[in-house]
Structure formats: C-alpha cells, structure tokens
Amino acid sequence: xxxxxxxxxxxxxxxxxxxxxxxxxxxxxxxxxxxxxxxxxxxxxxxxxxxxxxxxxxxxxxxxxxxxxxxxxxxxxxxxxxxxxxxxxxxxxxxxxxxxxxxxxxxxxxxxxxxxxxxxxxxxxxxxxxxxxxxxxxxxxxxxxxxxxxxxxxxxxxxxxxxxxxxxxxxxxxxxxxxxxxxxxxxxxxxxxxxxxxxxxxxxxxxxxxxxxxxxxxxxxxxxxxxxxxxxxxxxxxxxxxxxxxxxxxxxxxxxxxxxxxxxxxxxxxxxxxxxxxxxxxxxxxxxxxxxxxxxxxxxxxxxxxxxxxxxxxxxxxxxxxxxxxxxxxxxxxxxxxxx
Amino acid sequence: xxxxxxxxxxxxxxxxxxxxxxxxxxxxxxxxxxxxxxxxxxxxxxxxxxxxxxxxxxxxxxxxxxxxxxxxxxxxxxxxxxxxxxxxxxxxxxxxxxxxxxxxxxxxxxxxxxxxxxxxxxxxxxxxxxxxxxxxxxxxxxxxxxxxxxxxxxxxxxxxxxxxxxxxxxxxxxxxxxxxxxxxxxxxxxxxxxxxxxxxxxxxxxxxxxxxxxxxxxxxxxxxxxxxxxxxxxxxxxxxxxxxxxxxxxxxxxxxxxxxxxxxxxxxxxxxxxxxxxxxxxxxxxxxxxxxxxxxxxxxxxxxxxxxxxxxxxxxxxxxxxxxxxxxxxxxxxxxxx
Numbered sequence: 001x002x003x004x005x006x007x008x009x010x011x012x013x014x015x016x017x018x019x020x021x022x023x024x025x026x027x028x029x030x031x032x033x034x035x036x037x038x039x040x041x042x043x044x045x046x047x048x049x050x051x052x053x054x055x056x057x058x059x060x061x062x063x064x065x066x067x068x069x070x071x072x073x074x075x076x077x078x079x080x081x082x083x084x085x086x087x088x089x090x091x092x093x094x095x096x097x098x099x100x101x102x103x104x105x106x107x108x109x110x111x112x113x114x115x116x117x118x119x120x121x122x123x124x125x126x127x128x129x130x131x132x133x134x135x136x137x138x139x140x141x142x143x144x145x146x147x148x149x150x151x152x153x154x155x156x157x158x159x160x161x162x163x164x165x166x167x168x169x170x171x172x173x174x175x176x177x178x179x180x181x182x183x184x185x186x187x188x189x190x191x192x193x194x195x196x197x198x199x200x201x202x203x204x205x206x207x208x209x210x211x212x213x214x215x216x217x218x219x220x221x222x223x224x225x226x227x228x229x230x231x232x233x234x235x236x237x238x239x240x241x242x243x244x245x246x247x248x249x250x251x252x253x254x255x256x257x258x259x260x261x262x263x264x265x266x267x268x269x270x271x272x273x274x275x276x277x278x279x280x281x282x283x284x285x286x287x288x289x290x291x292x293x294x295x296x297x298x299x300x301x302x303x304x305x306x307x308x309x310x311x312x313x314x315x316x317x318x319x320x321x322x323x324x325x326x327x328x329x330x331x332x333x334x335x336x337x338x339x340x
Numbered sequence: 341x342x343x344x345x346x347x348x349x350x351x352x353x354x355x356x357x358x359x360x361x362x363x364x365x366x367x368x369x370x371x372x373x374x375x376x377x378x379x380x381x382x383x384x385x386x387x388x389x390x391x392x393x394x395x396x397x398x399x400x401x402x403x404x405x406x407x408x409x410x411x412x413x414x415x416x417x418x419x420x421x422x423x424x425x426x427x428x429x430x431x432x433x434x435x436x437x438x439x440x441x442x443x444x445x446x447x448x449x450x451x452x453x454x455x456x457x458x459x460x461x462x463x464x465x466x467x468x469x470x471x472x473x474x475x476x477x478x479x480x481x482x483x484x485x486x487x488x489x490x491x492x493x494x495x496x497x498x499x500x501x502x503x504x505x506x507x508x509x510x511x512x513x514x515x516x517x518x519x520x521x522x523x524x525x526x527x528x529x530x531x532x533x534x535x536x537x538x539x540x541x542x543x544x545x546x547x548x549x550x551x552x553x554x555x556x557x558x559x560x561x562x563x564x565x566x567x568x569x570x571x572x573x574x575x576x577x578x579x580x581x582x583x584x585x586x587x588x589x590x591x592x593x594x595x596x597x598x599x600x601x602x603x604x605x606x607x608x609x610x611x612x613x614x615x616x617x618x619x620x621x622x623x624x625x626x627x628x629x630x631x632x633x634x635x636x637x638x639x640x641x642x643x644x645x646x647x648x649x650x651x652x653x654x655x656x657x658x659x660x661x662x663x664x665x666x667x668x669x670x671x672x673x674x675x676x677x678x
Contacts (some may be wrong), residue, residue: 093651095649095653109503118428125463136501136502162474310452310454
C-alpha cells in the first residue's frame with residue numbers, strides 16, 4: 001500500500017481514546033510516539049508538548065481530543081443518559097456502537113426504534129435528550145462500573161477504503177497529529193531551527209489547551225494543523241475542495257498573510273498538491289487562539305480535507321496527510337536555513 | 341448453539357441472496373437429517389424422530405436478513421442504493437457497510453453538522469439523497485469494485501456484553517435458524533420437518549412455498565421480534581422483555597393465531613418450567629402470515645426471541661431467551677404430534 005508510514009501513524013492514533021478534558025489515555029500514547037523525536041511533557045491542561053533545537057522557533061500544533069459524550073446518569077432501567085462533549089451530531093447517533101469508559105470499558109448501543117413500532121411522528125431526528133445507551137445491565141450492575149462524567153466514544157472500525165482512503169472515528173484531528181509526526185520523520189537527520197510541538201487538549205470544547213500551550217511556547221511562528229471540509233454529495237464543488245486534492249493552505253484575517261503566501265509558493269516550487277482555503281475572519285481552529293496568545297504569534301494553518309466530520313466515519317485520503325507533512329517539512333527547512 | 345449463532349450472524353444474506361447462509365446450515369445439519377433445496381432456495385429438512393406422529397409438524401425460521409442493494413453509481417463515484425426489507429435511514433446514516441462478492445468496505449456519509457441549516461438539524465436526508473462512499477474517485481473506479489444488483493450488508497461484529505446480552509446484525513432471524521439447527525442435531529421424539537425459508541423480509545415469500553411442499557398440520561415459526569423493554573417504556577408498550585423467555589403471539593399484522601395453540605404454548609411452558617411471555621402489542625408480522633393460508637390452512641404458532649433494535653445493524657437480545665425458545669419448541673412437539 002502507498003503512504004504506508006502515514007497509514008501506520010493514523011492507525012495507531014485512531015486506536016487511542018481521548019475526549020475533550022479527558023485526554024490522558026490518548027496523551028500517554030501520543031507522548032510515546034512524539035518521544036522518538038524530542039523530550040516530551042504533559043502540561044497542566046493535558047497538552048502533550050515537546051521541543052528540540054535552539055534559536056528561531058516554529059510551533060507545530062494539532063489537537064488530540066475527539067468529540068464524544070459524557071455520562072450524566074444511569075436511569076432506573078439501567079440505561080445511560082448523556083451530555084455532548086464537543087459538537088456531537090444527533091443525526092448519526094441512533095444505532096451507533098459506543099464504548100463507555102467507566103471503571104472498565106463497557107460496550108453499548110445507542111437505542112433505536114424499529115420500523116414495526118414507529119408512529120408517524122417518529123420520523124424526525126431524535127432530540128438529544130432522548131439519546132440513551134443500552135449497556136445490557138440493570139442499574140445496580142451499571143452503578144458499580146459507571147459514574148456521571150465518564151466519557152463515551154464511538155466504537156467503529158478503522159476501515160480501509162479504496163484509493164488509500166480511511167474511514168474512522170477521531171480522524172479529526174488525529175490526521176493532523178499524524179501529519180506533524182510524519183513531518184518529524186521527514187526531517188530526521190536534518191538540522192532545523194527550534195521546533196516546538198504541541199498536541200493540544202480541549203480543541204473541540206473551545207481551544208483552552210492551545211491558548212495555554214502556545215503561551216508556554218512563545219515561538220516566533222506557528223503552524224496549526226487541523227481537518228477541514230472536503231466536498232461530498234450535498235455540498236457544492238465550487239465551494240469545497242475534492243478529497244485527495246492536497247493540503248489546504250489557510251488564508252484568513254486571523255492568519256499571517258506572508259506565512260500563508262510563502263506556504264503556497266513553496267508548495268508550487270516543490271510540486272506538492274495543495275489548494276487555498278479562504279475564510280473571512282477567524283478559522284475555527286486552534287490557530288485562532290495561538291495567534292493571540294502572550295505577545296502574539298505569527299500563525300499559519302494547514303488543513304486536511306475530510307468527509308463526514310464529527311461522525312464515526314470520518315473519511316480521509318492518506319495522500320492529503322502526506323502532502324501536509326511534506327509542505328510543513330519544506331517550510332521548516334527553508335525557515336531554518338534563513339534564520340541560521 | 342452460541343458458536344453456530346455467531347457464525348450464522350456473520351454471514352451475509354439479504355433477501356434473495358441467502359446462498360451463503362443456506363450452505364452453512366447444510367454443513368451443520370448434513371448427516372443428521374434428510375434435506376432438499378427447493379427452486380426458491382428454501383432448505384427443507386426432514387428429521388426422523390423416535391416415533392411417527394399423527395400430525396405433521398413443520399418448524400420455520402427465515403434465512404434472509406434486511407439490508408441494502410446497489411442500484412447505481414453516480415458520476416463522482418458514489419454508490420446509490422435502495423433498502424431490502426424495512427430499514428430506517430436513522431440507523432444506517434454514519435455506519436459502515438460491506439458490499440458484494442468482494443466484501444468491499446463502504447460508509448454512509450452525511451453533510452457535516454457544521455454546514456447544515458437550522459431546519460436540517462431535525463431532518464434526516466431523503467432516501468434518494470443517501471449514498472455510500474467506498475473511496476473511489478470516479479465512476480469507472482467504482483464499477484471495477486462494485487456491480488449493480490450486488491448486496492450490501494451492515495458491518496456489525498457479534499459481541500457478547502452486559503448481563504448475558506449479545507449484539508449483532510441479523511439476529512432476526514439467524515436466532516431461529518440456530519434453534520432449528522440445534523433441534524435437528526438433537527434426538528427428537530417425533531418426526532419433524534424444518535423449513536429454512538428465504539425472502540421473509542420482502543413479504544413472507546419463501547415460507548408459503550415450502551409449506552405447500554411440506555403440507556403440515558401444524559407449523560411453529562421461530563422468530564425474532566421487537567422487544568421495546570428500554571429506558572422509560574412501561575407496561576404493554578414494551579411488547580416483550582429480554583430475559584422473560586420466548587414471546588408468543590396471539591395476533592400480529594400478518595396473522596390471527598389459533599387461540600388454543602397460543603394458550604397451549606403458554607401452558608406447556610409453565611408445566612415444563614420454561615420461561616415464556618405473551619407478545620403484548622399487535623405489531624410486525626412473520627412467515628406465519630403465509631403459512632397459515634397455505635393449501636387448505638395450517639394451524640400456526642409463533643415463538644420469538646425478544647430482540648431490541650430489530651432491523652438495525654445492532655440487534656440486541658439475551659442468549660438465555662434463545663435457549664428458552666428452543667426448549668419450548670422442543671416441548672411443543674409431543675403436544676402437537678398426537
């Protein structure tokens with residue numbers, strides 16, 4: 001298979017579980033992966049950080065948290081009631097398989113009504129308050145294992161599709177983490193400027209991790225790496241780029257224009273597939289918080305297009321992750337030489 | 341029986357494509373009975389018992405499962421499909437599927453929640469707008485992997501969880517098939533016929549044909565039926581309850597059952613200390629609907645495994661209920677034989 005290195009990274013990363021505010025399991029695994037390249041540290045808010053080198057510095061960011069649910073109660077019938085952690089999509093929850101991360105991991109199914117028992121008013125999307133998880137236990141049994149606050153993640157396969165494409169939960173933003181780790185692989189044996197890596201917590205709930213982590217870094221420049229929307233049925237191909245069309249260079253008032261422009265130029269010079277993603281204000285990524293942290297950091301954004309964001313079947317093309325890593329590495333090589 | 345059920349559930353077999361399920365069943369009953377496959381694909385088995393009964397008894401369970409079928413490929417390489425049997429959009433959107441002979445992985449995509457209008461939040465996509473993404477970039481690439489008319493089944497592993505529960509696709513009605521295999525592989529007091537029937541989910545089509553062939557006096561349908569014993573549902577609205585044994589129907593949308601037979605089944609269960617319950621809602625329908633109208637009429641009884649989330653990728657039932665259904669089915673043989 002093509003893109004074997006990126007696939008291997010993404011496979012390992014998607015197997016880790018970490019919803020916003022409870023990233024510790026994912027953080028431990030990711031810290032180990034980053035540890036191959038630099039000394040790592042897990043900070044107060046749960047960001048995994050690492051640094052290597054001296055002088056002029058570039059901060060690379062991707063978030064490690066994934067959307068999910070949290071237990072609010074186990075009802076008298078032993079079914080689990082939930083709250084959203086990040087932007088969970090009600091339309092894709094019914095009949096989903098999940099893991100409840102209690103004292104031990106518990107398998108569950110989100111309840112559904114079979115067609116045989118449906119009335120005419122059952123055709124609407126279920127209200128979030130009606131989302132309920134069946135764990136096959138009585139309340140008494142469940143209370144021994146599950147408590148309010150426990151997190152819930154999708155239990156769905158890492159599915160290899162045609163054309164080097166993957167469908168999995170938490171591609172948002174393990175794809176970004178994979179791109180940064182792949183970038184470090186590509187830079188192995190090369191002299192670079194100081195590189196700070198921040199695999200940040202709590203992006204899906206508002207970016208608290210990136211805000212505090214970037215303050216600690218105070219790098220000269222930053223590149224945030226997240227996922228964005230690829231075209232799919234129901235979306236206009238005039239507005240959204242095709243999956244597999246390369247890395248997306250962000251242009252927005254809340255990003256450093258010169259950095260964006262230079263990234264596009266390097267992509268053109270090196271023949272790296274890319275598109276431009278233009279936004280009219282902020283970007284909705286960690287880039288927004290990194291730019292205004294401390295005395296301010298010049299920030300760029302590279303995005304990886306995916307389909308079905310915030311579902312259990314987020315689809316990514318491995319080529320787009322590879323090309324994001326390549327462009328990031330080329331930019332670092334150029335800036336390192338310029339600031340040596 | 342658990343191992344056989346697990347293997348049965350993992351096999352693909354939407355209505356009209358029951359071949360793999362049938363081949364597997366043959367491999368399990370071969371040597372324990374006589375059998376034939378009829379022109380529709382029903383597998384009809386005759387098991388010799390210790391005695392010849394006065395009345396001819398036929399058991400029935402269906403081999404097909406609900407799923408989807410490939411109807412087209414659009415210009416961007418996405419698969420269009422329609423449902424086979426009753427499948428609600430809400431249980432397939434955002435799920436993984438497997439397609440056709442090559443078992444190609446695919447997913448049912450949806451417009452991201454970030455990009456929808458307020459009024460779309462409460463609406464699921466229209467059936468015609470649904471599509472399956474297999475990763476192909478063009479129509480040509482797609483057609484090299486998938487052909488029109490191929491079957492699509494849910495990707496849903498067989499999992500044991502909680503307090504004796506199992507989760508899988510196709511428990512409806514591989515549970516009934518597993519019980520019939522178990523009966524055939526055991527010693528029976530009287531001769532019995534067994535119909536592993538095709539095409540139940542598209543209108544009870546196979547069982548009508550096999551009961552014509554067998555010409556039984558009594559038929560016992562072994563099914564999976566809707567358990568709604570979930571959060572907050574009370575009383576008769578629960579339909580039947582997991583853990584309370586086989587659900588016995590007095591009436592559903594396809595059959596008004598022989599009332600004496602229905603009562604007899606509950607009595608036999610009680611006398612033999614086998615768990616059983618009444619299906620408390622007139623809903624659904626099964627092969628009994630075509631069997632009772634076969635030839636000059638057949639007295640029918642349905643014993644079902646209470647199953648939550650029927651017709652979804654994640655059917656849930658209690659394994660002990662399947663054992664109760666088997667025990668009651670076996671106990672009914674002697675009652676009906678004379």
